[in-house]
Amino acid sequence: MEYGRNKKVQSTILWTLFYSLQIQDCFTVSNLQQNVTAVKAQSPIPSSPSSYYFLVEGDALENGFFHAVVHVGKELKEFYHDIDTGSDLIWITCSPNNIKFLKPFGIYRTPHDPYTTSNNLVSCEDDAVCGLVGKPVNPQCSQQNQQCDYQVEYADHCSTLGVLVKDVFLCGYHQEFDDSFSSPFTDGVLGLGTGKTSILSRLSDRGLVKKVMALCLSEINPGYLVLGDSKSNLPETIWMPFSNDHINGTTYNYFSPTLYQDVLSLVKELAEKTAAPVEDSYLPVCWRPFASSQDFLYSFSSLNLSFTGKNNVYFELSPTDYLIVSVKELAEKTAAPVEDSYLPVCWRPFASSQDFL
Known part of the structure; x- marks a missing residue:
């Protein structure tokens, strides 16, 4: 399966994001600093009872890149995620344990040290989860209790290969890049596509947020990414419907x-x-x-x-x-x-x- 993302993406163990295991409630104005999803609220911007938000940092002129600041794990460690509306999966580079590697373990240089994941592997018998992701040529699913491998090829011919884990993230263990590209400036990818495995779709399907998002960038102060309905609907905000016709995952729209x-x-x-x-x-x-x-x-x-x-x-x-x-x-x-x-x-x-x- 090919996705529309044209930034560099790595082979990974997936960040499962089946948040039914972690989510108890959504942020409200009164409990804005309370963490309930292992994704930490960043700053007191206006929020609704059903929205999640992340700081957005970067410099479009210096390196042509923005990233979302995401805190993951029980210890809320900070990582930078590539914002990608052309793919669905969310993952982070990490050091996995007790899995069968289809390719050698390798870590590319990232802004933060790799995360150490737990051993909660998703098995092949969990078809409601494992059945949603693309599979490699030789997945380890000859027995139902084996690990659930996945593979995705992106439009820039980079690929991601890994294993699903039930944690507060997906874990990347093997990174590959096209020789014509430099390595990314992030620890992982925040997939915001329209597919069933994206974080926005999962939250929306469980009735926790509306299937809307807002991305606000600033040249001076950090911007922010909002998932779900938000009270930060300023008059200058331009809203667009989710559509595969114009959401292609690229950071910019280009002139020929x-x-x-x-x-x-x-x-x-x-x-x-x-x-x-x-x-x-x-x-x-x-x-x-x-x-x-x-x-x-x-x-x-x-x-x-x-x-x-x-x-x-x-x-x-x-x-x-x-x-x-x-x-x-x-x-x-x-x-x-x-x-x-x-x-x-x-x-x-x-x-x-x-x-x-």
Whole structure:
């Protein structure tokens, strides 16, 4: 089975997330700091009686990546999870015990030390659980009491192979990457797809939360991911229905190389009127001088993008949507002489498949 995720994914023992074993109730405003699922509440943002939330951290410009901060296990150890709407399973790299390895045990470098899992293996006879996952070529299921192996192939040709365990997570023991990709910046994957094995589907099927989620990102403070109904429905929040037509699991939607170059050429034409190209260590396409972090707003126009088709999608990008002040130069400006304190403004590579693939 192939999923739509285009980030790097590892072979793993699955994080079972059959939370009927762990969930007693959902978070409410009054017990927001109480842990009832081995997933810890992070900060006092508005919450409803049936929602779970996680902090979201990362830097789209530095490494093109965001992750959810998840606390797992009885000791609530912190791990970083890749947010993936194109796959369903949730797992974490760990050191498993007492299993039969179909491939050698191996750990890739992760932000945190591997988690040590318990020995609560899901057996082949548990068809309600084991029957939901894809199987490897030679699964260890000749006898009903044997471990439940699984295997998933992702759209980037990376794969995940492992064993289901009944714990507060799934455990990864063998990691593989395509040679054309670098290793991820996380300890595991938080699968938020529409399949039956995703955490959102499991919680929703048991009547614990509504099948909705919200992802709010911030360039200054940590953002957050909300599973279930939330009172944080701000007016600027854009809600979309769950649909396999547009949820493909990729971190970004990309322009084709030709379209990307056309848009970049247009921006360069705008820049020629008031600024000159300059090399910058932060991003590859930059211009200066600009006297303040807002000065470039008067030199660039909004981009009006129109995508023809059955829906004829049209939207507008303001200069702050496709340009950014160099972070490095902004930090150094306070120590620079007045005559040298001009800021370079850089093209934000939001749409280039060449930059993020």
